[in-house]
Amino acid sequence: MTNRERAMNILHYKDADRMPAVHFGYWGELLTEWAEQGKIPAHLAEHNYDGNEKDRELDKLIGWDFNWSCTAGAHMGLKPGFEHKEIEVLPDGSRRVQNGDGLIERIKPGATSIPSEDDYLLKDREAFETLYRPKMQFSPDRVNVEYFKTFNETRDVSRPIGLNLGSVLGSIRNMTSVVGMSYLLYDEDEDLFADIVDTFAEMQYKCVETILETGAKFDFAHYWEDICFKNGPLLSPGVFDELCAKHYKKRNDLCHKYGIDVISLDCDGVTEKLLPTWFENGVNTMFPIEIGVWGDQFEPARQKYGKGMLGVGGMDKTALRKDKAAVDKEIERLKRLASMGGFIPCPDHRLMPGTKFELVQYYADEIKKIKI
Amino acid sequence: MSILIEISENVQNGKMKAVKELVNTALEQGISANEILNTGLSAGMTLIGERFKTGDVYVPEVLVAARAMNAGVQILKPLLTEEGAAAKGKVCIGTVQGDMHDIGKNLVKMMMEGKGLEVVDLGTDVAPETFVKTAIEQNCQVICCSALLTTTREVMAEVVKEAEKQGVRDTIRIMVGGAPLSDEYCKQIGADCYCADAASAADAAVDLCK
Numbered sequence: 001m002t003n004r005e006r007a008m009n010i011l012h013y014k015d016a017d018r019m020p021a022v023h024f025g026y027w028g029e030l031l032t033e034w035a036e037q038g039k040i041p042a043h044l045a046e047h048n049y050d051g052n053e054k055d056r057e058l059d060k061l062i063g064w065d066f067n068w069s070c071t072a073g074a075h076m077g078l079k080p081g082f083e084h085k086e087i088e089v090l091p092d093g094s095r096r097v098q099n100g101d102g103l104i105e106r107i108k109p110g111a112t113s114i115p116s117e118d119d120y121l122l123k124d125r126e127a128f129e130t131l132y133r134p135k136m137q138f139s140p141d142r143v144n145v146e147y148f149k150t151f152n153e154t155r156d157v158s159r160p161i162g163l164n165l166g167s168v169l170g171s172i173r174n175m176t177s178v179v180g181m182s183y184l185l186y187d188e189d190e191d192l193f194a195d196i197v198d199t200f201a202e203m204q205y206k207c208v209e210t211i212l213e214t215g216a217k218f219d220f221a222h223y224w225e226d227i228c229f230k231n232g233p234l235l236s237p238g239v240f241d242e243l244c245a246k247h248y249k250k251r252n253d254l255c256h257k258y259g260i261d262v263i264s265l266d267c268d269g270v271t272e273k274l275l276p277t278w279f280e281n282g283v284n285t286m287f288p289i290e291i292g293v294w295g296d297q298f299e300p301a302r303q304k305y306g307k308g309m310l311g312v313g314g315m316d317k318t319a320l321r322k323d324k325a326a327v328d329k330e331i332e333r334l335k336r337l338a339s340m341g342g343f344i345p346c347p348d349h350r351l352m353p354g355t356k357f358e359l360v361q362y363y364a365d366e367i368k369k370i371k372i
Numbered sequence: 373m374s375i376l377i378e379i380s381e382n383v384q385n386g387k388m389k390a391v392k393e394l395v396n397t398a399l400e401q402g403i404s405a406n407e408i409l410n411t412g413l414s415a416g417m418t419l420i421g422e423r424f425k426t427g428d429v430y431v432p433e434v435l436v437a438a439r440a441m442n443a444g445v446q447i448l449k450p451l452l453t454e455e456g457a458a459a460k461g462k463v464c465i466g467t468v469q470g471d472m473h474d475i476g477k478n479l480v481k482m483m484m485e486g487k488g489l490e491v492v493d494l495g496t497d498v499a500p501e502t503f504v505k506t507a508i509e510q511n512c513q514v515i516c517c518s519a520l521l522t523t524t525r526e527v528m529a530e531v532v533k534e535a536e537k538q539g540v541r542d543t544i545r546i547m548v549g550g551a552p553l554s555d556e557y558c559k560q561i562g563a564d565c566y567c568a569d570a571a572s573a574a575d576a577a578v579d580l581c582k
Contacts (some may be wrong), residue, residue, distance in 0.1 A: 110497075117475075183436065231427075234433050236432070318522060354523060
C-alpha cells in the first residue's frame, strides 16, 4: 500500500496495512538545533518547508511517511502584497517592519517567537476601499492553470496531496492583528467587516473553482484559520458563524461536487466552540488538535458528531522533548484513538526547540506498528 | 437611568464616543472623577470581565470595552490626580524573555487597570532582572509574567530565582499566566499565583495587593 492509500483508507474507515507516520513540520529553530548537534545535515535546516524536497529528505532520515500539511493551490492572498519595508529601528534594537499584509510588526533580535503585532493599515472603510479591496480581486493569473492541467500526471501519487482552500477569517486577522479585527468588528460602519470577509472569500472561491475546473484531482482539501487560543475562539462563535458559515458552505459544496470528501482545517487552540460552524458546513477533519499545549481534544468531537468527524493530529508533541516512557505512554493513548477509525495520529503542531531527534525517530517507527 | 449606569453600559458595549460624551456630561453635573471612574468606567469593565470569565463574551468585546474605558480615563486623569485618588495597588507586567506575544498580556493589563490597579507595562521579551529591578524601584507589590510558548515559560522560573537573589521574594508576589501555564507549573517553579484568564488575573492581583 502507498501512504496515500493508507491515509485515505483510514479516513474512509477502510482497511489499511498499518498506520502511516505523519507529521506537521518543525520550528526553524529546532532544525538549526539538530544541525548543530550533528543529527541532520546543515542544508536541511535552511528553507525547509512543508512537503518540499528538503522536507522529504528529512522524512527519510527520520522515518516519517509524509507531512499532512502538503497542498497545492492558487495565490489567495493580497495581490500585489504591500511592500515589505522597515519603518524604524527602536532604541532596544527591535525593528518595526511593514509586511505584505500591511501589518506593522515588531521584530526583536534574539526573540525566537513570531513578531509582535504593532499596528495595521486596515483601520476603516477608506483603507479597505482604497488599499485593500483592489488587492482582493480575482484575476486569472492567481492560478497557474497549465500546472494544474497536468497535475494528475505529474504529482507524487505515493502520498496524499490536498487542495489549498485558503482561509475565510485567519488571513484577514493576519492583515489587522487580533486587536484591529476586534475594533473592525465593532466599527461604526457595521457592514465594514462583513464586506471585507465577503470580498476576500469571493476571490478565494473563484481561485478554487478555477483549479478544480482544470480537472486536477486532490485527495483532500485544506483550510488554515488559526482563530482560537487557549480559552477557545478569538471571537464570538455566533459572530463567526454569521460572517463565515456561508463561505465555508459554498467552498465545501464545490469540493464535494468535484469528489473531495475529506476537508481538513488547521486551527490552533481549543476549537470546540467553532466546530459546529465548520462541521455543519462541510469541514470534517480536525487538524492538528493541539492537546499538549492547549488541551484541545478529538474524542469529544467524535462522540458529538459521530463517524463523520475525522481527525489528523492529537499527538502531544511535548512528549518528544521528554523520554521514551513519555512517548510510549502517548502511543498507547493514540492506539486507542486510532482504533475508532477515521483518525491519523500526528504531532499536534510543528515540533519545537528541545525536541529530541532520536525520540522523533522512535515515535515514527512505533506509530507504524499500529495495525488498523 | 443614572448617568453612571449609562457610562458602565456603554463601556460594556464598547461605545467609545458615547463614553467620552457621558464622562464629560457627568463632570458637568458635578460628579467627582473618582466616582465616575469607580461606579461608571471600572464597574463596566468589571462586568465585562465577569462575562469574559464565564465565556459569555470574547476577546473583541473585552478589547472594545477597554478602549472605551480608556477613552473615559484619559478625560479623568488630570482630575483624579487633583482629587488624590489612590490606586488599589501597583503591578509590573510583561511577556518573558524570548517571547514577543502580547495579546494576553495586554488583556490582563486592561483588566487590571479596570480594577483600579496601577500597571507598569514592561512590554515583551522582558529579562528576569528587569522584572525584579522594576518591581523594586517602582514599589510594585506584584510581578505578572506572561508567556505563550512552552519554550519561554521556563524563563518564569528565572524570575522567581531573581526575586530570591535580590531578597524580595517574601515581599513581592509573582503571578504567571499564558497558554502553556498551569497551576501545577506555577507551583513547580515556586510562583505565587496562576490564573487561567485575564479577568481572574485582575481579581487575583487586587487580592495580592491588599
